Amino acid sequence: MSALQTEMLAPDAAGVARAAQVLLDGQLVAMPTETVYGLAGDATNDMACARIFEAKDRPRFNPLIVHLPDLEAVSQIAILSPAAVKLADAFWPGPLTLVLPLAKDHGLSPLVTAGLSTVAIRLPAHPVARAFLNAVGRPVAAPSANPSGRISPTTPAHVRAGLNGRIAAILDAGACQVGLESTILAPGVDGTKLLREGGIAREALEPITGPLSIETTPGKVQAPGQLSSHYAPLAAVMLNSDLSDPEAVRIGFGPSTGCDLSLSPSGNPVEAAARLFGLLHEADALASQLGKTVIHIAPIPEVGLGRAVNDRLRRAAAPRE
Numbered sequence: 001m002s003a004l005q006t007e008m009l010a011p012d013a014a015g016v017a018r019a020a021q022v023l024l025d026g027q028l029v030a031m032p033t034e035t036v037y038g039l040a041g042d043a044t045n046d047m048a049c050a051r052i053f054e055a056k057d058r059p060r061f062n063p064l065i066v067h068l069p070d071l072e073a074v075s076q077i078a079i080l081s082p083a084a085v086k087l088a089d090a091f092w093p094g095p096l097t098l099v100l101p102l103a104k105d106h107g108l109s110p111l112v113t114a115g116l117s118t119v120a121i122r123l124p125a126h127p128v129a130r131a132f133l134n135a136v137g138r139p140v141a142a143p144s145a146n147p148s149g150r151i152s153p154t155t156p157a158h159v160r161a162g163l164n165g166r167i168a169a170i171l172d173a174g175a176c177q178v179g180l181e182s183t184i185l186a187p188g189v190d191g192t193k194l195l196r197e198g199g200i201a202r203e204a205l206e207p208i209t210g211p212l213s214i215e216t217t218p219g220k221v222q223a224p225g226q227l228s229s230h231y232a233p234l235a236a237v238m239l240n241s242d243l244s245d246p247e248a249v250r251i252g253f254g255p256s257t258g259c260d261l262s263l264s265p266s267g268n269p270v271e272a273a274a275r276l277f278g279l280l281h282e283a284d285a286l287a288s289q290l291g292k293t294v295i296h297i298a299p300i301p302e303v304g305l306g307r308a309v310n311d312r313l314r315r316a317a318a319p320r321e
Helices: 013-024 048-057 071-074 082-091 127-136 154-165 204-210 268-291 306-316
Strands: 006-008 029-031 038-042 066-067 094-101 117-123 170-173 183-188 191-196 234-238 247-250 294-297
Touching: 006 013, 006 191, 013 127, 013 154, 013 170, 029 127, 029 154, 038 048, 038 066, 038 127, 048 191, 071 082, 071 183, 082 183, 082 204, 154 170, 183 204, 191 204, 234 306, 247 268, 268 294, 268 306
Parallel strands: 006 170, 029 170, 066 117, 094 183, 234 294, 247 294
Antiparallel strands: 029 038, 094 117, 183 191
C-alpha cells in the first residue's frame, strides 16, 4: 500500500471535526477509547473496511467491533433482546462489547461481520470517542490500532510505531485509562456466553447474566480477540516465571525481586490490566536494546481482571500463527 502522511489531530472540536471528515472520506483514523486506541473506518463502506484489514494485515475471517454513540443507533443495525438491554443499561457506555443478531436492513459492509449473522457492538465511554462518533453519524468499525497479532496500543506513540504512514490520522487524547480491551459477551435465550475476557470482570457481570458460558477460544472465531496467538511482542514470552533468568527481560507482579519492570508492585490486578500493553511495549523495546530474545513474566492470580490479563498473556505467549 502507498504511504500516507499521518496527521496528528488535537482532541478538541476542530480536531474531532477534521477526524470525522477524514473518516467520512473513506480513510482511517486512530481514535482514543477508554480501553485501547481503535483503528476507525466507516462500517458501511466496503473500501474503508478493506483498508482496515490492509493496514493491520488482519485475517479476513476475524470480525470487527462496531462503535456507536447510543442505543438508538444500536437498534438500527442489531436486534436487542431483553437480556442485551439489561446489560446495556448496566455497562454502556463502557468497556463491554455485545455480540447481537444483525437487523434485516443493517447496512454494514460484509467485511465487518466476517460472514457471520451477528455483529459485535460497543458504546465507548471516552468523551473524545463519543464526540467523534456523534460527529461521524454512522456506524464506525474499529479494531485495535496496531498490526494484527501485535501488542495493542494504549498511547498515540504506540499507534505511530505500528501504523504511521498506513493510516490518515490519529486523534491524540493521550493514554487510555482502562488499558485492556472490552469484555465481549453474547447474550442468548439459553444464557450468556463470555467470548473474550476484558475490562469488566466476571464478578461484575454474573449478578446480571447468571453463570457465564466460557467460549474464549472456540474452534471457529465468533468475535474479535479469539485467535490463539494475539497481542504478541517481537520477543518470545514465557509465563509463570520465577524471574531467575538474567538473560530474559523480567516482568514482575507484586513484591518481586530481580525484575526489570513490574505490572503492579502492589499486586493489584486492576493496575496490571491498565499497565499491561504499555509495559509489553516497554519490555519489547528493552529486549531489543539489550539484545535479549525472551520476556519472562511472573505469575498473576486468576481473580477479577487478573483473568483478562492472563488471557492476553497466554495469547502473547502462544506459538505465532
